Amino acid sequence: MTDKIDHISRQKFMEELRRYQKGSVTRRHFLGVTGLGTASAVLGAAMPGLMPRPAFAQGIGDRVILATWPNYHDPANFDAFAAETGAAVQANVFGSNEEMLAKLQAGGSGWDVFVPTNYTITTYVAEDLIEPLDLSRIPNYDTAAFDQRFAGPGTVDGKVYAVSKNWGTTGFAVNTTHSGDTTPATWKEFFDLTQTTFSGRTMVHDYQLTTIGAALKAFGYSFNSIDPAELAKAEELLIATKPHLFAISSDYQPSMRSGDAWMTIAWTGDAKQMNRDMPEIVYVLGREGGELWSDFYAIPKGAPHLDAAYALINFLLAPEVNKKEVLFHGYPVADSRVNALLPPEILNDPILYPAADLLSALEFGAAATLTDPNRAELMARFKSA
Amino acid sequence: MQRRLATGLLLAPAGVWFAVMLVLPLCFVLVASFGEREAAGGFVPAFTFEQYLNLPARGTAFVNTLILAPLGTALALLIAYPLAFYLAMRSSEKWRTTLLILVIVPFWTSILIRSYAWIFILGGQGLPAVIDWLGFGPIRLINTPFAVLTGIVYGYLPLMVLPIYVSLERLDKRLLEASADLGAPPLRGFLQVTLPLSLPGVATGCMLVFILLMGEFLIPAMLGGGKVFFIGNALVDLFLQSRNWAFGSAVAVSLVLIMLVTVTAYMALMRRLGGTRDDVAMM
Numbered sequence: 014m015t016d017k018i019d020h021i022s023r024q025k026f027m028e029e030l031r032r033y034q035k036g037s038v039t040r041r042h043f044l045g046v047t048g049l050g051t052a053s054a055v056l057g058a059a060m061p062g063l064m065p066r067p068a069f070a071q072g073i074g075d076r077v078i079l080a081t082w083p084n085y086h087d088p089a090n091f092d093a094f095a096a097e098t099g100a101a102v103q104a105n106v107f108g109s110n111e112e113m114l115a116k117l118q119a120g121g122s123g124w125d126v127f128v129p130t131n132y133t134i135t136t137y138v139a140e141d142l143i144e145p146l147d148l149s150r151i152p153n154y155d156t157a158a159f160d161q162r163f164a165g166p167g168t169v170d171g172k173v174y175a176v177s178k179n180w181g182t183t184g185f186a187v188n189t190t191h192s193g194d195t196t197p198a199t200w201k202e203f204f205d206l207t208q209t210t211f212s213g214r215t216m217v218h219d220y221q222l223t224t225i226g227a228a229l230k231a232f233g234y235s236f237n238s239i240d241p242a243e244l245a246k247a248e249e250l251l252i253a254t255k256p257h258l259f260a261i262s263s264d265y266q267p268s269m270r271s272g273d274a275w276m277t278i279a280w281t282g283d284a285k286q287m288n289r290d291m292p293e294i295v296y297v298l299g300r301e302g303g304e305l306w307s308d309f310y311a312i313p314k315g316a317p318h319l320d321a322a323y324a325l326i327n328f329l330l331a332p333e334v335n336k337k338e339v340l341f342h343g344y345p346v347a348d349s350r351v352n353a354l355l356p357p358e359i360l361n362d363p364i365l366y367p368a369a370d371l372l373s374a375l376e377f378g379a380a381a382t383l384t385d386p387n388r389a390e391l392m393a394r395f396k397s398a
Numbered sequence: 399m400q401r402r403l404a405t406g407l408l409l410a411p412a413g414v415w416f417a418v419m420l421v422l423p424l425c426f427v428l429v430a431s432f433g434e435r436e437a438a439g440g441f442v443p444a445f446t447f448e449q450y451l452n453l454p455a456r457g458t459a460f461v462n463t464l465i466l467a468p469l470g471t472a473l474a475l476l477i478a479y480p481l482a483f484y485l486a487m488r489s490s491e492k493w494r495t496t497l498l499i500l501v502i503v504p505f506w507t508s509i510l511i512r513s514y515a516w517i518f519i520l521g522g523q524g525l526p527a528v529i530d531w532l533g534f535g536p537i538r539l540i541n542t543p544f545a546v547l548t549g550i551v552y553g554y555l556p557l558m559v560l561p562i563y564v565s566l567e568r569l570d571k572r573l574l575e576a577s578a579d580l581g582a583p584p585l586r587g588f589l590q591v592t593l594p595l596s597l598p599g600v601a602t603g604c605m606l607v608f609i610l611l612m613g614e615f616l617i618p619a620m621l622g623g624g625k626v627f628f629i630g631n632a633l634v635d636l637f638l639q640s641r642n643w644a645f646g647s648a649v650a651v652s653l654v655l656i657m658l659v660t661v662t663a664y665m666a667l668m669r670r671l672g673g674t675r676d677d678v679a680m681m
Contacts, residue, residue, distance in 0.1 A: 115637065118438070
C-alpha cells in the first residue's frame with residue numbers, strides 16, 4: 014500500500030515536473046486572464062532553460078512563444094531547438110479553440126506560433142487573425158507527403174495558412190478497474206454510467222465542441238449540430254449529468270492517473286499516454302461517432318518573433334523530430350515520411366489508428382460550431398449551472 | 399494659488415492613472431452591457447436590456463459567490479484574529495519578526511502553484527486517503543465547495559492577519575493595565591478594550607479579503623474543478639470562451655453594483671460599531 018502510493022506520487026511528481034516544464038501546470042483559466050506574463054515570469058525564473066541566452070549565429074532571437082494544447086510536445090525537442098537556435102520555446106497551454114480565438118481577438122497575445130484545429134481556420138482567415146505562410150521558409154513541409162484529408166483545411170482560398178501538425182479522434186478514456194463488464198461502448202452508455210455507478214468520477218472537456226458534441230451523439234445527432242431543438246436535448250442531458258461529474262476540465266490526465274477520476278472525454282494522444290503507463294485505462298470511440306480532427310501549426314498576425322516562428326515550425330516538421338514528437342505524445346501524423354520512421358507497434362496501435370468502421374462514423378468539426386452563439390452560451394450555462 | 403497648482407501636479411499621475419485604467423474601462427463595460435453579441439465575438443453597439451434580463455442564467459454563480467465570499471471572509475477572520483493576537487500581544491520580541499515573516503512567506507510563491515499543491519492535498523490520495531485509513535470512510539474533498547473554501551481561506555489569510563496585527567500592535571497596552579487595575583477580569587478587558595480598539599484592523603482585513611474574494615476565479619477554477627463557479631469564473635468564460643462581451647459586461651456591471659451596495663452597507667455598520675473613530679476601514 015505504502016509502496017504503491019509512494020510509487021505513484023513519485024511518478025506524479027515527474028509528470029508534474031514535465032508539465033511544469035512545458036508550462037501546462039498553468040491551468041487555462043489562469044493563463045487566460047492573468048496572462049502569459051506572470052506565468053512565464055515564474056516559469057522562466059524557475060527554469061534555466063527558458064532564460065535568455067547569448068545570441069546565436071542565426072539571429073532569430075532568444076525566444077519563441079507557442080500556444081498549444083496540453084501534453085502535445087516532447088520537451089526534449091524544445092531543448093534541442095533551443096540548443097540549435099538559441100531561441101527558448103515558451104509553451105502556453107489551452108483547453109479549447111474558443112479560448113485561443115478569444116485571446117487572438119482581444120489582441121496582443123504575443124504568440125509566435127499557435128495550434129488551431131481544422132474547423133477554426135476559415136474563421137481566423139475571415140477575422141484576419143492569421144498570417145499566410147511563406148512555405149519557402151518551411152522547407153521541411155512537403156505538401157506531397159501529407160494526407161490531404163488532414164492537411165487540406167490548412168489551405169483557404171488557395172492560400173496556405175496552416176501546416177499539418179497531428180490528427181486524431183475524440184473519444185473517451187475509461188479506467189476498466191472500475192467499470193469491468195460495464196465499460197461503455199457508446200456515448201449514451203458514457204452518460205448513463207456517469208449518472209449511476211461512476212457518479213462523481215467522470216470528467217468532460219471544458220470545450221464546447223467535444224462536450225456538447227458528446228451529448229449530441231448520445232442522442233444520435235450530429236456532433237456539429239446547431240439545431241436549437243437538438244441543442245436543447247443536449248443541454249438537458251449535460252445539466253442532468255453535471256452533479257455527477259468529477260470536473261469540467263480539458264486537463265484530465267492528472268486526475269485520471271491519480272485515480273480521482275475514472276472516465277473522461279479524451280483525445281487520442283492523451284489516451285495513449287495514459288494507456289502506456291496504466292494499461293487499465295482504455296480508449297473508446299463512441300459507436301455513435303464523434304470527432305475526427307486535425308491540428309495545425311500557424312502563425313498569428315503580428316507575431317513578435319516571426320523568424321523564430323518559422324524556424325520552430327520547420328524544426329518540428331523535420332521527420333526525425335516529428336517522429337520523436339509522436340513517440341512522446343501518441344498522436345498520429347499525416348506525414349508519410351514520419352510514418353515510414355515509426356515502429357510498427359505504433360502504426361498498428363488501435364488507439365492511434367482506429368478500425369475503419371469506427372473511423373467512418375466520425376465527423377470533422379464544422380466551422381459553424383465555433384461562432385454559433387447558442388453553442389457558446391449553452392456551454393457557459395452548463396458550466397455555471 | 400501656487401499651493402493649488404502643486405496639489406494638482408501631485409495628484410496628476412494618480413488622476414491620469416484612474417481615468418485611463420478605471421474610468422475609461424468602466425465606461426466601456428457600461429456601454430457594452432447594453433449592446434449585443436457579435437457572432438464571432440466582440441459586441442455590436444445597441445440599446446437593449448436583453449443582457450440584463452438574461453442575468454438569471456448566471457444565478458448559480460452569483461449565489462455561490464455571495465455565499466462563499468462572506469463565508470471565506472468570516473472563516474479567515476476566525477483563524478486570523480487569534481493568530482494576530484498571539485503575534486502582537488503574546489509572542490516574544492525576539493521571535494515576533496521571524497513569525498511575521500513566516501506569515502508572509504507564502505506570498506513568495508505564486509498562488510497558482512500553491513493552489514496546485516492543494517489539488518494533491520485534497521485529491522483522492524491526499525487527505526481523503528488519510529481520513530479513509532483512520533476509518534471514517536471514503537470522502538470526496540477536491541472539486542467541492544469545501545475545497546474552494548479551504549483554498550480561499552488559505553490564500554487570503556495573510557491579508558487578514560496583517561491589518562489586525564497592526565491595529566493590535568499599536569494598541570496602547572497601558573489601557574489594559576488600567577482596566578485590570580479597575581478590576582476587570584482578562585476576558586472583560588479583552589471585550590471592552592482590546593476588541594473595540596482592534597476593530598479598524600478587523601474592518602480593513604475583512605474588506606480587503608471580501609472584495610478580492612468577490613472577484614476570485616483562480617481558486618474556484620482549480621479546486622472546484624469547474625463545478626463551483628464564481629462570478630469571476632462566469633466572467634472569464636464569457637470573455638475568454640464564448641466571447642460574449644455584451645453579456646459579460648452586464649455580469650460585470652452587476653458585480654460592481656453588488657459590491658458597491660455591500661461595501662457601503664458594511665462601512666456604515668463598521669462606522670457605527672467603531673463609534674466616532676474615523677480611521678475605520680481607512681487604513
